[in-house]
Amino acid sequence: MTDGSPYWNDLLKLRDPAWSEPTKAQQDKLTADVQRLAYRLGGEIWSRADEIADVPPRTRDAVIGYAPDRYLATLRALRAVKDAADAAATLIASEAGHRGAGYPQLGKAWDITRQAARLRWPGAVSVINEANNREPIHFEMYGGEARVSFHPEEGGWWWIATAANRKVQEAPADLTYDTSEEAAAAAGAFLAANTTDGE
Incomplete structure (x- = not known):
């Protein structure tokens, strides 16, 4: 719903560029946050998690630090993070498309071509703003x-x-x-x- 104000009308126009590139510090923080999230999830899905629950802390820390399967569990968790990011991207691309963004803009945001964006998110752009x-x-x-x-x-x-x-x-x-x-x-x-x- 619009109120006819110039500010509201400006909000409905696509701004180009729509973002500034993340700084190195922002990217580094995001990477660290994702690693922490994946490490936590990896610990939850690790097949040894129940086995070492009652092991003395020092021994448990050693197992966690050296067991290769602990890192494989974290790698599997990172794949789940990627799947979650892809699902979120599909939702956000559709929201952007339904608010007036086209495939050129979606592609630019995802750093792919317009054609690749159309293949990745078919039907995301379905209404004209x-x-x-x-x-x-x-x-x-x-x-x-x-x-x-x-x-x-x-x-x-x-x-x-x-x-x-x-x-x-x-x-x-x-x-x-x-x-x-x-x-x-x-x-x-x-x-x-x-x-x-x-x-």
């Missing part, structure tokens, strides 16, 4: 006309054009553009190259 001004664009030039439209399921812009010589062409099905300007430029190039039928 009205604040992002993604209305179709129609224009005429070189005696022909073109239409540029945003495809939310693809997370990018697409075009179709009819040239002066009556040839019709559209962007390939597997190609979308990050901006309407890029799609319009491609459509314009097609119109410019087909002003006559060559007779």
